[in-house]
Amino acid sequence: MTGEYTGLGGWAPDALGVPGEVRPVVAAPDPVLSRPGPEVDPTSAEVVQLAADLVATMRVSPGCVGLAAPQVGVGAQVFAVDVTGHPKAVTVHGTFVLCNARVVEASRWKAGREGCMSVPDLTGDVKRASRLVVEGALPGTGAPVRLVTDGFEARALQHEIDHCAGLLFLDRVAGAHAIYQRKVYL
Amino acid sequence: MNELAITVIGRDRPGIVADVAEVLARLGANLTDSTMTRLRGHFAMTLICVGPATAEVEAALAPLAADGQLLATVRAVTPDGATPLTGEPYVLAVHGADRMGIVAAMTRVLADAGGNVTDLSTRLTGSLYVVVAEVELPPGSSDEVAGRLTRTAAELGVGVSLRPADPDLL
Numbered sequence: 001m002t003g004e005y006t007g008l009g010g011w012a013p014d015a016l017g018v019p020g021e022v023r024p025v026v027a028a029p030d031p032v033l034s035r036p037g038p039e040v041d042p043t044s045a046e047v048v049q050l051a052a053d054l055v056a057t058m059r060v061s062p063g064c065v066g067l068a069a070p071q072v073g074v075g076a077q078v079f080a081v082d083v084t085g086h087p088k089a090v091t092v093h094g095t096f097v098l099c100n101a102r103v104v105e106a107s108r109w110k111a112g113r114e115g116c117m118s119v120p121d122l123t124g125d126v127k128r129a130s131r132l133v134v135e136g137a138l139p140g141t142g143a144p145v146r147l148v149t150d151g152f153e154a155r156a157l158q159h160e161i162d163h164c165a166g167l168l169f170l171d172r173v174a175g176a177h178a179i180y181q182r183k184v185y186l
Numbered sequence: 187m188n189e190l191a192i193t194v195i196g197r198d199r200p201g202i203v204a205d206v207a208e209v210l211a212r213l214g215a216n217l218t219d220s221t222m223t224r225l226r227g228h229f230a231m232t233l234i235c236v237g238p239a240t241a242e243v244e245a246a247l248a249p250l251a252a253d254g255q256l257l258a259t260v261r262a263v264t265p266d267g268a269t270p271l272t273g274e275p276y277v278l279a280v281h282g283a284d285r286m287g288i289v290a291a292m293t294r295v296l297a298d299a300g301g302n303v304t305d306l307s308t309r310l311t312g313s314l315y316v317v318v319a320e321v322e323l324p325p326g327s328s329d330e331v332a333g334r335l336t337r338t339a340a341e342l343g344v345g346v347s348l349r350p351a352d353p354d355l356l
Binding site: 027028029031034119121122127166167168170171172173174175176177178179181 | 277279281282283284305306307309311312313314315316318319320343344345347349351352
């Protein structure tokens with residue numbers, strides 16, 4: 001990756017220039033969810049289309065604040081996040097898609113209850129950093145991005161980066177009694 | 187002082203805990219460690235209590251089981267069965283398509299390495315089977331155990347992760 005890392009610079013999904021299509025969401029135990037996805041070329045047409053599709057699929061899914069490529073059956077390091085309007089969110093960067101994202105700083109670890117569209121019947125207590133710095137690239141231009149965030153958006157980013165690495169929240173639950181049958185569906 | 191191990195299992199309904207606890211309280215049985223949960227609609231409870239004789243508790247619990255919906259067992263155990271912690275605490279998570287023998291194979295790996303399972307729960311939801319266990323491993327053995335778990339998980343076609351349990355001592 002070349003160039004200086006910057007913020008999103010007002011990036012919006014329109015910048016992808018292609019309409020997104022809603023793709024079916026896969027659920028565990030589909031093995032695609034347990035395989036680490038390879039890094040991608042963020043400027044390739046295929047990745048641009050995938051990014052648009054992730055945004056489109058996220059938008060039609062009630063309560064969905066993030067969606068990673070493995071969740072639509074594609075092993076790849078691409079995910080979409082949008083925590084806008086979520087009551088637990090403090091810092092909010094709007095809708096964005098990151099490729100090849102990695103955590104570069106993580107601190108203030110806090111436990112929280114997580115669910116996942118790909119594990120629809122369970123939730124679990126997972127400890128995540130509530131202060132986070134993530135670096136990645138924007139689909140389309142491939143511009144390098146450095147995001148500083150906190151709270152719920154930080155949690156969402158870690159959850160999606162885990163998906164890209166073939167990990168579910170189930171891999172990070174705190175203990176034998178930290179998994180719960182889901183009682184509320186959005 | 188008698189130490190008793192009691193199990194109660196049966197079709198769930200409101201009031202089972204109150205009924206059992208009331209019986210024990212009436213007999214002067216002090217309910218110490220206990221765990222209670224609902225598994226696929228069956229209420230399940232395991233507890234240790236200290237106090238009266240086995241036969242006395244059995245007789246007092248018998249009316250609760252009279253309608254055939256509950257099964258209660260009572261047995262005397264050796265007091266102070268607490269085992270000292272000797273290993274390092276880890277959390278094991280396994281998930282994948284349900285099939286026979288996942289728990290057996292994964293816990294055998296732990297046992298062969300001298301690991302002790304201290305808590306375990308499983309969930310089956312749709313075709314997804316999830317196992318989460320808290321285990322103690324002999325000091326310094328975790329890398330080797332993780333490698334064996336990964337190989338066994340691959341044979342079973344499931345995913346596995348082994349992470350240190352962080353107790354957050356304050």
